[in-house]
Amino acid sequence: MNxxxxxxxxxxIGLYIAHSVGDHWVQSxxxxxxxxxxxxxxxxxxxxxxxxxxxxxxxxxxxxxLVLDLDVxxxxxxxxxxLTPQHFWRTPTTLAAWRRSARGILQxxxxxxxxxxx
Numbered sequence: 001m002n003x004x005x006x007x008x009x010x011x012x013i014g015l016y017i018a019h020s021v022g023d024h025w026v027q028s029x030x031x032x033x034x035x036x037x038x039x040x041x042x043x044x045x046x047x048x049x050x051x052x053x054x055x056x057x058x059x060x061x062x063x064x065x066l067v068l069d070l071d072v073x074x075x076x077x078x079x080x081x082x083l084t085p086q087h088f089w090r091t092p093t094t095l096a097a098w099r100r101s102a103r104g105i106l107q108x109x110x111x112x113x114x115x116x117x118x
Contacts, residue, residue, distance in 0.1 A: 007070050011061065018060035022053035050085045057081060 027049050035046040058081060065072045 003071065007072060010064060010068055010070055011072065014060045014064040015057060018057040019053065021060075022056035026052040026056050054081055054085050057084070 031045045031049040034041055035049050036042055037045070061077060064070070
């Protein structure tokens with residue numbers, strides 16, 4: 001069996017579980033409701049969510065790597081867990097800003113009367 005595939009599968013399952021726990025149990029209702037807001041309130045809520053999610057991933061991955069004796073380096077864990085928060089911090093704020101700016105475009109034609117007589 002391919003050792004890299006086993007490590008990948010174990011880490012994937014661990015991260016999947018940690019992400020679910022971080023999103024549904026660790027994240028507060030306030031964070032969920034405000035992390036997409038513009039400005040500092042949204043950034044701070046998103047930052048708190050990302051911190052909780054990252055700490056949850058650490059709490060799951062470190063014991064997983066130690067118990068299963070996976071061939072994962074400390075540098076690999078640090079880089080992986082360091083890059084992940086940047087993605088989560090940027091995506092919700094960027095998407096929320098795009099939705100706000102595109103709101104008018106998405107409503108084009110909504111108030112136009114129907115034409116034709118079936």
